Amino acid sequence: MAPDENLPDEQQTQPERGERIAKWLARAGVASRRDAEELLTRGKVRLNNVVIKHPATFVTQGDLVTVGGKLIDEPERTRLWRYHKPDGLVTTHRDPEDRPTVFAKLPPTLPRVVSVGRLDLNSEGLLLLTNDGGLSRRLELPATGWLRRYRVRVHGEVDPNELAALAKGVVVEGTRYGPIEAGLDSKKGENAWLTVSLREGRNREIRRVMNHLGLQVTRLIRIAYGPFQLGDLKRGEVEEVPAKVLREQLPADAGDAGAAPKRRR
Numbered sequence: 001m002a003p004d005e006n007l008p009d010e011q012q013t014q015p016e017r018g019e020r021i022a023k024w025l026a027r028a029g030v031a032s033r034r035d036a037e038e039l040l041t042r043g044k045v046r047l048n049n050v051v052i053k054h055p056a057t058f059v060t061q062g063d064l065v066t067v068g069g070k071l072i073d074e075p076e077r078t079r080l081w082r083y084h085k086p087d088g089l090v091t092t093h094r095d096p097e098d099r100p101t102v103f104a105k106l107p108p109t110l111p112r113v114v115s116v117g118r119l120d121l122n123s124e125g126l127l128l129l130t131n132d133g134g135l136s137r138r139l140e141l142p143a144t145g146w147l148r149r150y151r152v153r154v155h156g157e158v159d160p161n162e163l164a165a166l167a168k169g170v171v172v173e174g175t176r177y178g179p180i181e182a183g184l185d186s187k188k189g190e191n192a193w194l195t196v197s198l199r200e201g202r203n204r205e206i207r208r209v210m211n212h213l214g215l216q217v218t219r220l221i222r223i224a225y226g227p228f229q230l231g232d233l234k235r236g237e238v239e240e241v242p243a244k245v246l247r248e249q250l251p252a253d254a255g256d257a258g259a260a261p262k263r264r265r
Helices: 021-027 033-041 133-140 160-168 205-212 243-249
Strands: 045-047 065-067 080-085 114-116 124-130 148-155 170-172 175-177 181-188 191-198 216-225 238-240
Touching: 021 033, 021 045, 021 065, 021 133, 033 045, 033 133, 114 133, 124 133, 148 205, 160 170, 160 181, 170 205, 175 205, 191 205, 205 216
Parallel strands: 124 216
Antiparallel strands: 045 065, 080 124, 080 238, 114 124, 148 191, 148 216, 170 175, 181 191
16 A cells, blocks of 8 residues: 555554655664755665665564665664764764764764764854764754753853843844843843753744843853753763663654664564
8 A cells, every 4th residue: 555645654654564764764773854855866765685775664573774885784672872962073974074973972882873963163061963864853842842952151241131142033134033031140341141941942042032132142051951851970971861861851753762662574
């Protein structure tokens, strides 16, 4: 029976048909679902020694999947790690400018992981890592509703009224940013520390908004992503979130996180 493209993914994954190959590859930690679909388009994926290009292909128990000639193991249970990203690292697996990357600095004992969102080169703090590309994509969405919280050091004259007004959203150079909670924590001369919270987390959002207010960001540290905290994690340190905690904290639609993969008939 041909797949019904109008059905949501949850209904597309039926026991007798297995799991969509792009989602399977994402859970196996090969790539995000979007990147997995690109691998399919490029003819890099084989299922039982046959080149597969259509994302509506399903993988079942015992199938052999290779990517670029490498055999891919069945997905493990979903796992999540907290990582204290230092500044000076880019959040990518390969950088065209050959700058040091987060993934090159991770302990070799970790499986292949992807990040939940990103922190730019000069930002530091909490970065969530997972072996499940599908989970990563889901947790990045603003619809998940998770608050990202930051400590931000700025240079310039801070106006508490302007910070409070960010709760209504702001337009910067034609781009509309959603509500931002920002408060002044301390001030010394022309330097100040702020606590900033937001749900969208667009590229360089905090830096652009602060610049719009006449403030230069000199340090940016993410201290929380949803229910997960940076805590006392040291720079460059990685710590796995216990499976029980992961199951308790993930959104209800995040699937069987922390559980062993189900058998597919």
